[in-house]
Amino acid sequence: MALSNQDGTADDGSQTKHTRAQAERTGDRRGRTGGFGRRSFLGVAASAAAVPLLGGAAQAAPDARRVEIVSTGPEPTSYEFTVTGKIDLVKGTTERNDAVTENDDGSWTAAGQVVDGGRDAYTVAGEITDFSPEKGAFELRVDGSAVDPAAVGGESSGSSDSATEGGETAGTADLESPELLGGGDGYPNAVAESEADVVAATLDELEQALNGASSGDVVYVAGDATIDATPATGTERLTIPSGVTLASDRGIDGASGGEIKTDVIDWETLLWAESDARVTGVRITGPLSEYIEYSKPVSSGLTVKGSGVEIDNVEASGFSHSAIKLNASAHVHHSYVHTNSMDGLGYGIMCYGGQDTLVEYNRFDFNRHSVANEGTAGYEVRYNRFEGKAIAYQVGTHRPGATTLKIHHNTFIPTKHINDGVDPSCHVTIRGVPDDVADIHHNWFHNPKKPLDSPDMWTNEAIVQAHVDEWSNVEYSDNHYGPDEPSADIGCPR
Template identity: 60%
Template sequence: MVFGNQSEPTDDERRDDRNHSLPGRSGGLGRRSFLTAAAAAVGAPLLARGGRAAQGSGGRRRIEIDSTGSAAVNYEFTATGAVEPVRGDAEGNDTVAENGDGTQTATGAVGSWGRDTYTFQGRITSFSPTSGDFEVRVDGTRVDPGAVAKGKTVQSLPAASDVLGGGDGYPDAVPQSAATTVVSTLSELESALNSASSGDVVYVAPDASINVPDRELTIPAGVTLASNRGIDGAEGGEIRADEVYGEGPLHTEHQVRITGLRVTGSIDEYVEYDRPVHSGVVVKGRGCEIDNVEVSGFSYSGVKLLHSARIHHSYIHTNAMDGLGYGIVCIGGGSTLVEYNRFNLNRHSVANEGTAGYEVRYNHFGEDAIAYQVGTHRPGGATLEIHHNTFVPTKHLNSGEDPESHVSIRGVPDDIADIHHNWFHNPKKPAPGRGTESIIQPHSNEFKNLNFDTNHYGPKRPSDPTIGCPR
């Protein structure tokens, strides 16, 4: 399969693609509280809620079913219009059947800490089951499955543009009153994590700055490690690693949430390659969520993913060592979701080591960059979806060239790299090979398994408000 467009639709032309939906509202409620809050919210028909789906009859919505436990979740839902699985997620264990009345029913199973994703038209008229070890999101907003079945969704959350990068106004911040244990020192933190069990909230005190110089701390399965970033303008408690030790200070088991913290390494500027190296958070379990955090100063990666995870509403910056220096590096998993974050001064803000897959959407890449901001190593990854992002930096600090590339797909993805609705400040339209265009595929003289359309090039603000990250 070979894709590649040398010219693109104008801003007024709409994309109707089965893999993507609209930029909409985001945020969400905590894993343990969203069902209650969503059920109490004032609902509205799913199709009535903003974005591309409301702009034309061809618009599609997006529904995601995320397992949050070790057992498979069997599900079924019916929509009034067409339902299609998103490649890379819902594959091999799902069916979509036409019902003879214009509706379609999807039936599937999502495995341990996995995700199935579909696009649909119209509205959802039924969904089952209505509870269990799973979460449902419609266009990125976490909703009550029972409310989905009634054609309703959460309406009380702020617009994603209000909380891009997290911090002040973030709707899912965890208050100290939710804590099982509050810690202020390394010994207290280590003791709390060693004794914590699933459902516990280990809370780093707002004024704490805990140095972890000589050990790796593991967050047990199902535990939340939290602080107060964004509550009344707070920066959040800090876990820092002033020295390099092992892979880095924080490691996760399954279904861990890290939220409201600052995780800080020792780098505060662009530095030459050196060893040893470390990462801020190493995700070793499935079903993990990292949100509303500030991660900076690590030589290997701010966040190192051995499994798929969801990383959202965070500020990830100054992971700035030459040769490594990743904001997020995906080593394992096929369905990592990176959304509503701010990135700046990373060598590469989002990358994989050549085999993993990811979706990068609704992010802002700030003006300082060492090299390309999003990409992949060879052989090329699985499914790469890069859409509705704003890429500001045109100058690469490692080369001094201006303009330089924003996205580099090194190798050929097994499925596709699908790149659309992005605002690239680099005015040069995509080209294969190793050039300085906005999108490149360095090891190929023609685009292979790469599609791009409905992007905007150059620093002038696009007239289409659906292009780029929320603003």
């Protein structure tokens, strides 16, 4: 539908014909659903206790972020918060006892209740000006970072129940730091073994712990453990129940994290994650270490089958189908996903279902496709670094073309495709026509070849649309092409 002729960066802030048309058609989609700013709208204020957190910060906030209220105990917590801009429910997480209303002054208010490990999630535009209660059996997160509710929209109390080692609260940690791309060393939201309800070091212990866990529990893989899950029999899989956290110590004092692995490709998935589960700090490892031709059977590492799942600070590698397979929307962030390297499949993250998947602040390397879409789901891919080796295009979708795709503020480094030897070749490929739009902006593409004026099937520019004769529901602007470094507002944190 829209074709951009803005092929370079635009550091002067000028608005191209493309972005004007986009704003007219969507009511400024980027203003509704994805912030451009390098820092989160909590990060500016969080570094200074005297500045109201989220509201009234000296620096303008990005346009939209993910806000989550996560229950940490069996007692219900009723909450309410107000935002200067619009609030949208994240489908699948806030559909029962939650309400969003627009106020007479143009602000929006959300109210709801979480209990027993449950999680409510919203996408918000503008600043949070009020949040209540200040304390309770819950955690407030903004883009994955825990925030002190007492500091939102008012004076900081200087206290928080979510203090991390070293005296720094999670609310003051800058999760958008370049050093934290991919998680690992220094990741501030790591779960310590002392927080675990059960610690497992063998397959039997892990199976028993997961089978006996209930919402709100933390099942911990011992940091020095390598659990070979291959012996599991029949059709049973290791399942993380709803609301349960599966954790290990990746990034704590330089630890690599406890490992769950298999050395054979003989089943479809190693782990299932049910609704509102969290997987953090673990390594999930399959048998692949090099590029192979397509063959059966195929295997995946972690399969999400319920909404509201969070996957963070994880290393996932070695699977022929997909390291992370999403049958529902999920939040995947600060993880290292690599060496899922079989031809024909070989996905780092594959989206089969859901419309609200958020993939951010990850590192990807040596996957056939690092983030892919089966063709009917939606996703936002932002602030990621695609590095090392590429087997084919790094981000894209299959036909019929998916729904809404947002691909922005990423850095794409590898230009050579191992499967065909072409160098440079495409980074992003849209196969078919999205129902809504594929909005591609503020990315740093190391491939210097800009998109063609008209698509021409399988070509080798940085952005390609296949199976069409003209650009259709694909919009691109303010991207940078080539290895020379662009301005700081282009690409992932660096």
